[in-house]
Amino acid sequence: MQLGRVIGTVVATVKTPGLEGVKFLIVQPLDRHQEPKGRPVVAADGVHMAGPDELVYIVGSREAAQAMPNTFVPVDHAIVGIVDEVAP
């Protein structure tokens, strides 16, 4: 899993079956000092509560779809938690 910052939302009316009701957010991946690293990704919101500017952690690849209500869906990045703090 990696840290990320929510920087935007994606609205798509026409979606593949199984993705109805799934919210998509644009997430900028961060390094461990919480600085931007790499290109932003579109991630499904697996916690249904993430919003703009929030620090989150995301999971990629096959495991992303496991965060969805229907786990056999074409999702390759998902937000699986909202970060309160990173404690040393």
Next chain:
Amino acid sequence: MKVGTVVGTVVSTISSPVFDGRKLLLCDLIDPDGTPEGEYLIAVDVVGAGVGETVLILDEGNSARQIVGLDTAPIRAVVVGIVDEIAIGD
């Protein structure tokens, strides 16, 4: 598997239910000689590792799901061991 150093704990109240009650560790990945690679992972702890320790990290989803015992868990990285020593060569 990968070797890393635990550098912090990720605190999260709102998360996928499988993370409830589980500790998330922020781990810098390191070379076998201890040099940071510049990459990191957030991994679920199942061995009781803490900050400063060198750990063995599994980064593969199917194995991770077996370890947490839930075949729908959106988990990929798990801290599965605490490293005592790494010896290279003789």
